[in-house]
Amino acid sequence: MSPPPDGRRLAVGVPGFDEIADGGLPRGRATLVVGTSGAGKTVFAVQYLVAGAQAGERGVLVTFEEPPGDLLTHFDAPPWDLAGAVGQGRVVIVDATATDEEDHAELGPFDLGGLLLRVGEAVRGIGATRVVLDSVGSLFAVFADAGAVRRELRRMVRALHGMGVTTLITAERVDEYGSVARHGIEEFVVDGVVVLRNPLEQEKRRRTVEILKLRGASHRRGEYPFAIDARRGLSVIPDSAIELGRTPGGERISSGIADLDRMCGGGLFSDSMVLVSGPTGSGKTLVVTEFMRAGIARGEPGLLLSLEEGREQLVRNALSWGIDLGAAEDAGRLRILARDPDRMSLEDLLVQVRGEVDDLGPRRVAVDGLGVLERTQAPRPLREFVAGLAATLKDRGVPAVLTTTSPLAGAGPAAEGQVPAISDCVVLLRYVETPGAVRRALTVLKMRGSRHDTSIREFVITGDGMHILDPLGEVSGLLWAPGPAGAAEAAR
C-alpha cells in the first residue's frame, strides 16, 4: 500500500504512482513528465491539480498548448473536474498559448519576464502549492531563440523553487525509447524525470510509466503499466511480485464442488487464486459457475468476468446446470461483466475490474476465458494483467477462479504461459481416451500450502452440475500426451 505521508514528498493523486514514487513528487521541486503525443501527459498533470484541489490545496495551470477554454471543456467532470476546481477558485489557469491572430517577430534579446510575472502573480494570488507547466515544448515553436527559451525556463524553474511550490512540467518527446525530451529540457529540470509511454505491441496500445530519476529518495525502477479510465482517472498498476510470493493461508472455503474440496485437502484457501485449465467443452465454465453458486448460497456478493461468452449465453449455460445466475444478479449477490478483450486494453480492463471490486466488495471473483487473452495479447501485458488482478484480490483477501483454454488433446501447463506460476492452485480438466470411450478427467496439479489428492479422477456433468467419480486407474499421460490409447500414440 502507499507509504505514509512524508514531508519530503507530495502525493500526485494518481493511484499506484505515488506507491512507485515512494510517496510522490519531491516537494518544492520540479519534476519533468515526458511522453510522445497522446501519452497522457496533460491528463496526468490535470489529475495532479484536481487531486490537490480536492485535498484543499491550490494550483496553477500554465497552459502553453491548449487554450484555457478547450481545457475547461475537455476536463469538466470527475475524475478530471478542472472546470469545477477553477469554478471554486482552487485552480487558476494562466494562458500562455501563442496569440495566433498577430504576427510575431523577434528583434534582439528578450526574456520571459512577462510570463514569469503572470505565473508569480497567479501563485501568490491563490496561494498555490502545485504548479503545472503544460507543455513547455511549445515555447520552442513560438520563439526562434531556443537558447533564450532554455535560459528563461531555467529561470522560471528557479523562481518556482523559490516560491516553494511543487512543479510538474510536461514536455513532448519524439520516440518512445529515444532521448528524454526535445530541446534538452531535462538538463535543467534536475529533480525528477517521469516517462509516460504508449507503444504499440501486437497491434495494441500499452501504456506504461517509468520513473527515470527522483531526487532525494528511492523509487521503484522499470516500466509499470497504467490505464486511463473515465471513472477513476489515471492509475498505475504497481508491481505485485512481493505479494505474489506470499503463501495463501487461513480459512478454507468451498469451491462449490464437494469432491473437489476434498481433493484440495478441505477446500480452497480464502485468498487463493485458482487456475482451471482445460480444452473447449471440458467443463471450465461449469467449475466457475459452481464456485459462484457456493458464494451466492452463502449470501456473499460475487463478481464474474466473462471474456469469451456473452452474458446471455453464460446465464443460459448455468440454467442448464440448474443454477440461476440471473436471479442472483437481480438479488444483488452477483455482478456479471461480459467484456470483449479485443475492444479494450488489458490495463483498462484491469482498472474496470478493480473498480467493480471496490464498488461491489465481492467475496468471490471468477474470470472465465483467459484463454482468449493468451491468443490475442502479448505475453507481458497478459502476465501483468493476471499479476495485477492477483495483487488486487490478495490485498482484499478475495479468492478467485480463473479459466484458461488448453488444446483439445495433450499439451501441458508449459504451454500456458505465466498464469500457472502465479496461481496458488491449478486444476486440469482433460479429455482422456479409455478403451471404448472418451471421458472427462480432472486432477489437482498444484495446491500451494496444502496436501492434496494427486489422483486423476473421472467426472461427469449432469443436469445438476459436476460430479467427480473414482480415480481412473488406467490413465497416464494426462499432462503431456493425448491419452494412453494407441490411436493417438500412432498418430505421432
Place this chain on the structure above:
Amino acid sequence: MTGDAEARDGGGDVPGCRLRLFVTGGSLYSRRALATVADLRDRLPGLRCEVEVVDLLEHPDRAGAERIMATPTLIRLEPGPTRRIVGDLRDADSLMVVLELDLLLRERAAGGGAVA
C-alpha cells in the same frame, strides 16, 4: 487602407503610428528598448507616433490582460494589422523596418501616391 487616407488628408494631427511597449522596470533589455523607441520617434519627422509604455512591475495585471510572455514586447496597434515584436528592439533602423514604418514614410514623401 483607411489609415493612409486619413494621414494624407489630415496631415500631422492624425497619428501615423500607435505603439505600446511592455517593459519590466529598469532591466537592461527594457532600458535598451525604451531608448530604441525614443530614437525611432526622433527619426519620424512629420509622423505622429504615440507610444504607451507599460511597466509590468507596476502593473502586473496588464501582463495577463494582454497575454504578454516575453519582455520587452512592443505591440504595433497602428498601422494595422496588430503586430508583436519581442526583444530589446536592437536599433531604430531595424525597428523601423520591422514595424514597416519605412514604407509609411516613403508613401508620405511621395504624397500618399504609393498606396497599394
